[in-house]
Amino acid sequence: MLERATPRVSQDDGKTGTRPVEFRGAGFVPGTSRYSGWIALLMVIGIWQLAGSAGLVNPLFLPTPSAIGRALSQLALSGALWHHLGYSVMRIGTGWLLGTAAGVAVGFAIGLSTLARGLGITFISALFPIPKIALLPLLILWLGIGEEPKIATIALGVFFSTAISVYSGVDAVPRNLISMAQSFNVPFATIVRRVIWPGALPSILAGFRITASIALLLVVSAEMIGADYGIGAFVLQAGNLMQTDQLLAGVLILSVFGLAVGKLIGLLEARLLHWR
Amino acid sequence: MDLIADHVSHRFGTLAVLDDVSFIVGAGEVVAIVGPSGCGKSTLLSILGGLLRPAAGAAELRGAPPADSFNPLTFVFQDFALLPWGTVEANVEFPLLHTALSADERRALVDDALRRTGLSDFRATYPKQLSGGMRQRVGIARALAVRPAILLMDEPLSALDSQTRELLMEDFIRLLADGTMGAIYVTHNLEEAVRLADRIVVLSRRPGRIREVVNIPMTRSERGGIEARGKLVALQTELWALIRNEAIDAEREVQDA
Numbered sequence: 225m226l227e228r229a230t231p232r233v234s235q236d237d238g239k240t241g242t243r244p245v246e247f248r249g250a251g252f253v254p255g256t257s258r259y260s261g262w263i264a265l266l267m268v269i270g271i272w273q274l275a276g277s278a279g280l281v282n283p284l285f286l287p288t289p290s291a292i293g294r295a296l297s298q299l300a301l302s303g304a305l306w307h308h309l310g311y312s313v314m315r316i317g318t319g320w321l322l323g324t325a326a327g328v329a330v331g332f333a334i335g336l337s338t339l340a341r342g343l344g345i346t347f348i349s350a351l352f353p354i355p356k357i358a359l360l361p362l363l364i365l366w367l368g369i370g371e372e373p374k375i376a377t378i379a380l381g382v383f384f385s386t387a388i389s390v391y392s393g394v395d396a397v398p399r400n401l402i403s404m405a406q407s408f409n410v411p412f413a414t415i416v417r418r419v420i421w422p423g424a425l426p427s428i429l430a431g432f433r434i435t436a437s438i439a440l441l442l443v444v445s446a447e448m449i450g451a452d453y454g455i456g457a458f459v460l461q462a463g464n465l466m467q468t469d470q471l472l473a474g475v476l477i478l479s480v481f482g483l484a485v486g487k488l489i490g491l492l493e494a495r496l497l498h499w500r
Numbered sequence: 501m502d503l504i505a506d507h508v509s510h511r512f513g514t515l516a517v518l519d520d521v522s523f524i525v526g527a528g529e530v531v532a533i534v535g536p537s538g539c540g541k542s543t544l545l546s547i548l549g550g551l552l553r554p555a556a557g558a559a560e561l562r563g564a565p566p567a568d569s570f571n572p573l574t575f576v577f578q579d580f581a582l583l584p585w586g587t588v589e590a591n592v593e594f595p596l597l598h599t600a601l602s603a604d605e606r607r608a609l610v611d612d613a614l615r616r617t618g619l620s621d622f623r624a625t626y627p628k629q630l631s632g633g634m635r636q637r638v639g640i641a642r643a644l645a646v647r648p649a650i651l652l653m654d655e656p657l658s659a660l661d662s663q664t665r666e667l668l669m670e671d672f673i674r675l676l677a678d679g680t681m682g683a684i685y686v687t688h689n690l691e692e693a694v695r696l697a698d699r700i701v702v703l704s705r706r707p708g709r710i711r712e713v714v715n716i717p718m719t720r721s722e723r724g725g726i727e728a729r730g731k732l733v734a735l736q737t738e739l740w741a742l743i744r745n746e747a748i749d750a751e752r753e754v755q756d757a
Binding site: 404411419500 | 549550581597626646
């Protein structure tokens with residue numbers, strides 16, 4: 225039989241001479257605000273526009289946002305924007321796909337095979353730190369002056385980061401899940417497809433964010449060095465002619481392109497990693 | 501089907517963890533393995549389940565496995581080992597995917613396993629949405645789906661709170677009641693061992709050797725009664741007396757390491 229007790233002896237008991245326990249748990253939990261970033265951005269653009277309109281800033285060095293908008297609109301209407309953008313997207317897309325495909329294959333080989341790991345990590349460690357744009361002149365010598373060296377530069381830049389993120393992701397798959405699958409006699413290929421691939425996917429998709437930035441950086445650099453068309457070439461030409469409104473319009477396009485790619489990867493993560 | 505540990509020894513590098521361990525788990529028998537921390541209990545289970553090659557000796561099977569078994573030796577893991585990207589249903593179906601079963605046959609096995617573990621209403625739930633006890637139920641359902649002959653349970657309750665442990669222990673007793681399925685139950689918890697096992701293998705501290713094999717002199721159904729409690733507590737006390745000094749030494753060894 226349970227002997228039941230009351231929590232307090234009486235209603236008044238313990239209330240005399242008390243003080244509240246001091247709260248010490250505040251802070252270290254930064255909140256997020258949906259609109260504050262946009263409001264701050266609009267304020268900066270507004271101040272920039274006002275400073276330019278009031279003649280406080282020389283438009284040759286920093287044109288107003290409205291001037292940049294006009295330049296962008298003219299570029300779009302004339303078709304030049306789409307022409308340059310088309311070249312850049314083709315180079316980024318092809319280079320990124322080639323580099324990613326090779327990086328995923330090599331990354332999985334390194335993650336799963338002792339032989340590939342022994343060979344692959346040495347090569348990757350030696351070649352990864354090289355700024356890939358430095359290889360463009362060599363690639364032009366090897367592949368000619370067409371699109372191939374620019375695409376190859378992007379593919380190389382993407383390849384190393386992808387390979388590293390893939391084998392890191394494979395390494396990070398909890399060993400207990402692999403042991404579990406082995407304990408049920410699940411075949412190797414099924415373990416790769418149903419355990420290692422989904423387990424490594426968060427790292428692979430995080431790698432995609434990095435390689436998208438690398439591809440954007442390399443396409444602009446490659447186009448500045450050896451191209452007549454493309455956003456990088458356009459920005460360089462505008463700078464040479466001191467058309468800073470067009471130059472910043474080109475930079476704005478690059479920024480929007482980067483944001484769009486980031487958003488796309490975010491959507492991919494939301495779809496593929498919904499279980500997290 | 502019997503599972504035999506035949507003079508099993510093992511070492512990790514220079515560290516000897518098991519030394520000449522031999523015993524037999526008969527069909528439908530539940531054997532608990534207890535011993536001080538680091539005595540090689542989990543290593544022994546991995547060897548018996550074919551996940552680790554012993555340095556010496558062998559794990560052997562005698563007799564044919566049940567005709568309807570897809571995986572005669574099936575693990576239930578301490579950390580559940582659930583695929584976080586799969587629903588409860590997908591996790592339970594996972595070990596059946598590579599079999600020759602049709603989708604309907606797989607579905608029937610999964611339904612049966614979910615029903616037996618009380619998970620039928622949670623089939624579309626992801627592991628992260630479940631409590632620890634429910635996750636382990638998924639691990640048990642997954643094991644049941646392949647119709648095992650012997651369950652290899654590596655401290656399956658140690659990651660759970662005491663109330664959930666009690667509930668799952670009742671589930672284990674119910675699932676093992678008909679004697680069609682045997683089990684090796686590795687545990688630190690002597691109360692779990694005396695409640696569940698037909699026989700308890702006591703290992704010495706590292707390198708683990710068989711120190712004692714203790715029979716539990718009553719059926720599992722008899723152990724639920726009040727009058728049996730006293731006998732079980734006495735058994736538990738005797739087992740603790742066997743292990744206590746070595747457990748203290750093992751703990752000091754870990755702290756010194």
